[in-house]
Amino acid sequence: xxKIFYIDSDEATQIIISVVAIAFAFSLAYASPSVLLxxxxxxxxxxxxxxxTIGTGFILHEMAHKLVAIHYGAYxxxxxxVQGLVLMVGLSVMGFLFAAPGAVYIYSNNITRKENGIISxxxxxxxxxIALAFFALAIFAPVRVSFxxxxxxxxxxxxxxxxxxxxxxxNMLPMFPLDGSKVxxxxxxxxxxxxxxxxxxxxxxxxxxxxxxxxxxIVISFLLSGVFKR
Numbered sequence: 001x002x003k004i005f006y007i008d009s010d011e012a013t014q015i016i017i018s019v020v021a022i023a024f025a026f027s028l029a030y031a032s033p034s035v036l037l038x039x040x041x042x043x044x045x046x047x048x049x050x051x052x053t054i055g056t057g058f059i060l061h062e063m064a065h066k067l068v069a070i071h072y073g074a075y076x077x078x079x080x081x082v083q084g085l086v087l088m089v090g091l092s093v094m095g096f097l098f099a100a101p102g103a104v105y106i107y108s109n110n111i112t113r114k115e116n117g118i119i120s121x122x123x124x125x126x127x128x129x130i131a132l133a134f135f136a137l138a139i140f141a142p143v144r145v146s147f148x149x150x151x152x153x154x155x156x157x158x159x160x161x162x163x164x165x166x167x168x169x170x171n172m173l174p175m176f177p178l179d180g181s182k183v184x185x186x187x188x189x190x191x192x193x194x195x196x197x198x199x200x201x202x203x204x205x206x207x208x209x210x211x212x213x214x215x216x217x218i219v220i221s222f223l224l225s226g227v228f229k230r
Contacts, residue, residue, distance in 0.1 A: 002083055003070050003071055003073065004070070005066070005070055006131065007137070009089065011051055011077055011078050014078060014079065014080035014102060015059055015062075015080075016077055017080060017085075017101075018058070018059070018078075018080050018085070018101035018138075019051060019055040019056075019058065019059050020051065020055070020104045021085050021089065022050075022055055022058055022087065022088065022099055022100045022101050022168045023047050023048075023050035023051040023054060023055040024047055024050075024089065024092075025089050025091075025092035025097060025099070026054050026097055026099075027043060027046050027047040027050050028092040028093055029087070029091075029092040029095055029096060029097040029195045030046075030050075030097075030139035031043060031046055031147075031149055032095070032149070033093055035149050038200070039148060039149070041177070041203035042147050042148060042149070045147075046143065046147060049145070049154070049159070052152050052156070053066065053134070053159055053160030053163050053164070054163045054164075054167070055107070055132050055162075056125050056130065057126075057131075057160070057163060057164040057167050058099065058101075058130075058167065059125075060123050060126050060130060061123035061126050061127055061167060062078055062103060062104045062123065063104075063126075064079075064104075064122040064123045064125070064126040065103075065104040065106070065119055065120070065122055065123050066070070066078065066104045067122070068118060068119045068122040068215070069104070069106045069108075069111075069119050071108065072105060072108070072111060072115045072118075073108065074106050074108035074110075074111055074119075075106070075107040075108065076104050076106045076107070077104065077105055077107075078102060078103070078104050078105075078112055079102055079103065079104075079105050080101060080102040081100060081101060081102045081103070084098075084100035084101055084102065086101075088100055088101060099218065104150045106119065113186050114186050114187070115186060116182050116186065117182050117185065117186025117187055117190070118186070119182075120179040120180075120182040120183050120186075121172075121179065121183045121190065121194060123152075123179055124167070124168040124169075124171050124179055124180075124194065125168075125194070126170050127164040127165070127167045127168035128165065128198065128201060130160070130161075130164045130167065131160075131161045131164035131165045131201060132201065132204065133163075134157045134158070134160040134164065135157070135158065135161040135201075135204065135205065138155050138157035138158035138161060141157070142155050142157060142158075143156045143157060144156070146202070148195060158205070161205050162205050162206060165168070165201055165202060165205050165206065166206075168198055169195075169198050169202070169214050172191070172194060172195060172198065173217065173218060174191070174218070174219040174221050174225055175221040175224060175225040176225060180221075181225060181227075188213065195218070199211060199214075199215075202214075203215060217222070
């Protein structure tokens with residue numbers, strides 16, 4: 001099979017819709033629907049920022065999966081999940097973000113456990129790279145925007161770094177179908193090493209309370225997933 005990275009017009013359309021949808025849902029969950037109604041201009045600006053930060057992180061995460069899968073000879077394609085889009089937007093109105101607009105589907109009968117693990121870790125690794133790039137921009141070229149629904153100006157790049165780190169940690173939870181379950185089943189040391197790296201970056205980007213919360217979430221994921229039994 002030819003190892004060619006290709007996105008056709010239909011796939012590109014689904015990617016664009018998914019990115020805009022996740023940015024819109026995130027804005028609803030973070031800023032609340034009242035901001036959309038009372039301050040539509042601020043909401044639109046915040047949604048554009050969300051596209052640049054969490055939207056970019058989401059789609060580059062998925063494209064990393066696709067690129068590595070193609071490298072291993074698989075057919076890979078991003079597929080939008082309409083039900084997930086509706087659920088995501090519906091929950092965001094209530095203040096919850098369930099980011100499931102779609103995913104890269106991989107088709108192959110020859111992918112080994114190791115290859116599947118490497119394909120899976122490619123997305124979170126991409127998010128960490130983006131987080132570090134945004135962190136560098138936050139230090140050397142900060143861009144701050146003030147919103148009336150926030151207590152202090154928003155450093156766009158620092159905000160983007162935080163969101164991408166959270167995407168990496170969440171996706172590496174050892175619970176199926178998240179990436180972490182496949183990485184853990186492939187190589188436990190690789191999973192541990194990556195999570196240590198995530199928490200090291202987290203010391204720069206997140207409050208200690210958030211790191212404790214994610215630590216508890218990891219423990220809960222282990223208990224619920226039964227990944228140790230496989």
